[in-house]
Amino acid sequence: MLLLILTLYTAGIGRAETPDSRFTLTIIHTNDLHSHDEPYRYKGKIVGGMARVGTIINDLRKSSKNVIVADAGDIFQGSPLYSHYLGEVEVALLNMVGYDVYTLGNHEFDNGSKNAAKQLGKARFDILNCNLDARPVPELDKLIKPYVIKEIAGQNVAFVGAITPELELLSGGLEGCKLKAKGNEWIKPIKEQVEKLAADGIDKIILVTHVGIDDEKELAAAIPQVDAIIGGHSHTRLDRPVIIEHEDGTTTTVVQTGCYGRAVGKTELVFDSKGVVDTRASRYRLHDVTAKVAEVPEIKAYVDDKMKPLLCLREEIVGFASDGFGRKITPTDSAMGDLICDALVESGARYGATISVHNRGGIRGELEKGPISQADIEQILPFDNYVVFATVSGKTLRQALEHSIGGSTGGRFLDVAGLKFAYDRSRSDGDKVVFVRARNADGTWAALDPDRKYKIAINHYNFEGGEGYDFKEATAIEKTKTRIADSLKAYLLKHKKISPQKPNRIVSVNSDLLHIDGGHKQRPIELVLQGVAPGARLSLVSGSNPGVSTIYNAFPVPLENARVVETSLKAGPNGSFEWKGIIERVARASKSGPKKEKLWVCVVAHPPRKGKVEDRSKSRTIIAGPVNLASK
Secondary structure: HHHHHHHHHHOOOOOOOOOOHHHEEEEEEEOOOOOOOOOOOOOOOOEHHHHHHHHHHHHHHHOOOOOOEEEEOOOOOOOHHHHHHOOHHHHHHHHOOOOOEEEEHHHOOOOOOHHHHHHHOOOOOOEEEOOOOOOOOOOHOOOOOOOEEEEEEEEEEEEEEEEOOOHHOOOOOOOOOOEOHHHHHHHHHHHHHHHHHHHOOOEEEEEEEEEEEEHHHHHHHHOOOOOOOEEOOOOEOOOOEEEEEEEOOOEEEEOEEEEEEOOOEEEEEEEEOOOOOOOOOOOEEEEEEOOOOOOHHHHHHHHHHHHHHOOHHOOEEEEEEOOOOOOOOOOOOOOHHHHHHHHHHHHHHOOOOEEEEEEEEHHHEEEOOOEEEEEHHHHHHHOOEEEEEEEHHEEEEEEEEHHHOOOHHHOOEEEEEEEEEEEOOOOOOOOEEEEEEEEOOOOOOOOOOOEEEEEEEHHHHOOOOOOHOOOOOOEEOOOOOOOOHHHHHHHHHHHEOOOOOOOOOOEOOOOOOEEEEEEEOOOOEEEEEEEOOOOOEEEEEEOEEEEEEEEEOOOOEEEEEOEEEEEEEEOOOOOOOEEEHHHHHHHHOOOOOHHHHEEEEEEEEEEEOOOOOOOOOOOOOOOEEEHHHHHO
């Protein structure tokens, strides 16, 4: 009997895994470095720099086994070093650090496919991509591999590269290169490549992708043969991996480090004897690149030498910031975006521009408190984007705002000047904008008129279709030779000292939470709130019209002249609240008199301080859309 049991065990029936039968793969990875080759200041601290990234990678390589070093794209664009050398420095640095594999990012095409080929032709690492047709540029096409198989400790591991399905909307320098599949079919060439590798017996497959976190999750769900995705493009810092489970019991691990060399990722995948990742045994960690990390001397010396022709940019002081200017991600306007849009409007004074828009993806840095140098401006606005003045209809502007908030690509989100608007992402595409107000030449505000013509200032990238924008109906077009960076410089030189604005231009709302009930003798008018977290902390806010202004010196609300009427209220256990006699209460608190048509209200619902909120969509601050008390 004992002999039979031993025979079955050695044959693999009921076999237990042993350390010798398992394989650990270590992937050290970065993404979206964006030419941040030097250390820089972020939130008051010195971070980043490839000399420190190199130290972390070297240390991790020495302390780990079966190591591959990977980058998930966008090593180009984002600093004066790129603007001056057009990618030479970044490729050299990846060579010096010793990267093994890399996938193309969309910004590698900013100065054209031929420039990308020229710079990447010096790479000593594998350049991966399987969903781009680069045949129109043979010098680039010959550099790209759809995949590479690395033999590591006797195991064959495949690495497959892919680029964002929005490449053709984002990049103007493709020079004939194009995606192999678009729209709903974008995954097809990637899936086919993975399935071919799996059919050839490769049971360890890693994607190195520049597609963004949402599309990475879609890839992970659609291609179960993929063990892990080393991601980029969306600049998402994942402190924990995203694990996608498949029906066959396998998983795909999705990781991403953020951006600008602020962290280096280390992903350890433990495979069992059948090539299946054991997620409980696998490990993932981000290693922050701080000033405490030593710099690799050779890398520091190389970067310092390349910076010598550019040091004059640091010596030219063009303004002073009274405080830091952030690039807050959606859902509201950002201090940095507001500043740039204000500069654009001012640059268009002679044209008569009252409105400007600028995509957030074109803003590549922040301002710290203190002197502002020309180098700071070039870091923030590194692209050769030029100012365009044009006359467009209100309809076109509203469509642009719908496009701004209609997709998952954060880079196309528009900051604005001369506009105030609220939007509701839960509404259907094309109907997410709740209202838009536009500033008149005399400084007054009015509802955006779809038939009226407005004079705007915009960067040429968006005006000519970048990020998928459509301004084809524009008239009286004036394309200037003024870079957006130069427009900001002129603004700073004129105003000398600037202060960040509170968010008061864009607000995200839920337009279905608040409504008016009653309005007859048997039932006086009531304001009813539904659908927030049980026990949510509520503030009732009044205003004179739909618009955007700030309360508590921090929160934008969808009302002009907003003021807090009542606070310290709490939603009931079903996430609702009622205000009886609402008109009298608001009129009394606002000292507005009986003109109820001027009484507009909204509600700000903060999550409860204690207890877990089961519905994650209600675990953050929610702002109800504006309601006119005269609607009943």
